[in-house]
Amino acid sequence: MSLQHNITEKLSKFAPEYLTVENESHMHSGPANRETHFRVVMVSDSFEGLNRVKRHQNIYALFEKEFSDGLHALSLHLYAPAEWQGEAPESPSCAGKH
Template structure:
């Protein structure tokens, strides 16, 4: 099973999700082709009602502990209650471009 599929399955089971989007953004980073290391998660759930940003993130980290201990390097989390999702226009922000980090990046060599 792919890491992306495992993330989708665990979050779908771990939360009462009204919307769940998991995007593999590894191609936007300095990793080999077909990597599964960087993900953007958009999750809308009433489970987040009354929780601040930190508590929401901690809840997701707990569900995805195995993936985070393994090959997942980064998660961009966009976590909303249904009401917040409506106010957002039902869209999470775009992820920023990778700032480098590759040993092959000429700007990072000295």
């Protein structure tokens, strides 16, 4: 199972109304075909009343093993349904990409 699929499966516990998980590893330096950098956009009632830090802490707690196994970054865009405007900011280009 790919790491992208694993991330998607684990995030399903938040019962998202909207979820995308994109592998952005190709936008960073390193060998091809790796799974180290992901962008997550998720809308869930679970984020209602939580500030950005608490939302991120809840997500990062799910992926301790993955981070110790080589996951490098999760770019998180987390919204309660009332905050969702239909799109999230795009990821910037990595300065280290050659």
